[in-house]
Amino acid sequence: MQRKLLILLFLFNLYSVYSQDTIVYFTDAIKENITPYKRASNKAYESNDIKEGKKLFDSLVKTKLIGTKFDDFSIKVYKEKNVKINRINKPIFIITYASWCVIPKGEIPALNILAKEHRNDLQFIVVFWDKKSDLKNIANKFNDVIKVCYANEYYAKDSHIIATIKHTLGFPTSIFIDENKNVVNVKHFENKIKLKTPIKEAIISSYNYFSKDINENLVNAVTKNRSFTTN
The missing domain is CATH 3.40.30.10 (Glutaredoxin)
Structure with missing residues (x-):
């Protein structure tokens, strides 16, 4: 049992290191997130809610694009x-x-x-x-x-x-x-x-x-x- 726990712990640590070193490219981040953003953004601008449209763009940038590799x-x-x-x-x-x-x-x-x-x-x-x-x-x-x-x-x-x-x-x-x-x-x-x-x-x-x-x-x-x- 202890041996299984050690193996699981090792695999978890290995996964964590791999995740931290994984490079997310700008293009991939755009592809993965642009559809829901456009849907929500179009809805906001159709309602003439300019403030909400800008807020959605800023959120996309802050949470999905900043830190990606260009x-x-x-x-x-x-x-x-x-x-x-x-x-x-x-x-x-x-x-x-x-x-x-x-x-x-x-x-x-x-x-x-x-x-x-x-x-x-x-x-x-x-x-x-x-x-x-x-x-x-x-x-x-x-x-x-x-x-x-x-x-x-x-x-x-x-x-x-x-x-x-x-x-x-x-x-x-x-x-x-x-x-x-x-x-x-x-x-x-x-x-x-x-x-x-x-x-x-x-x-x-x-x-x-x-x-x-x-x-x-x-x-x-x-x-x-x-x-x-x-x-």
Whole structure:
């Protein structure tokens, strides 16, 4: 009897270690949880309950997506060769747009300033859900520190990233990944700057909005990595 208990205890400990070491990828977490989320979210928005819709998204992020391993996507860069996520050896801040959506006044200049300030500790990636030809009027507005990328249903190899991010999370969305490629945060962002806002004021407002978010995510990434190392 005692021997059986020891064997069971050993198997339990082995299972616990295995469970802790099991890697959950971002794509898999999305696949497993997106259907019930969409069902509840659609119901909330159909009832015009915007607050509940945002609450559901935040819950999905907090309980299912944060801490997952971001997939090693290969993304096409407008001015360079394709970039693979795992080859970037620092935290990554991804923002998704579409060229046909109007980007709020001041947002691009603010991101350009922040990208230069964080050029040594953070890689900025802007992904447009478009074809390369759609970006010729907007790509050059971003500085060279930011990798301006594109993905579209038109390109067969983009089906994975399109299905995982665009068709599930929507846009504009930001994704913050630490240097170990763990997801730190996913956020729907909404810049509420009015069209008539003076450009300097718009840049400052956008800068403060993104700077606060970036700095909080950097701190969270360091804290979680230290906690993981200690344990």
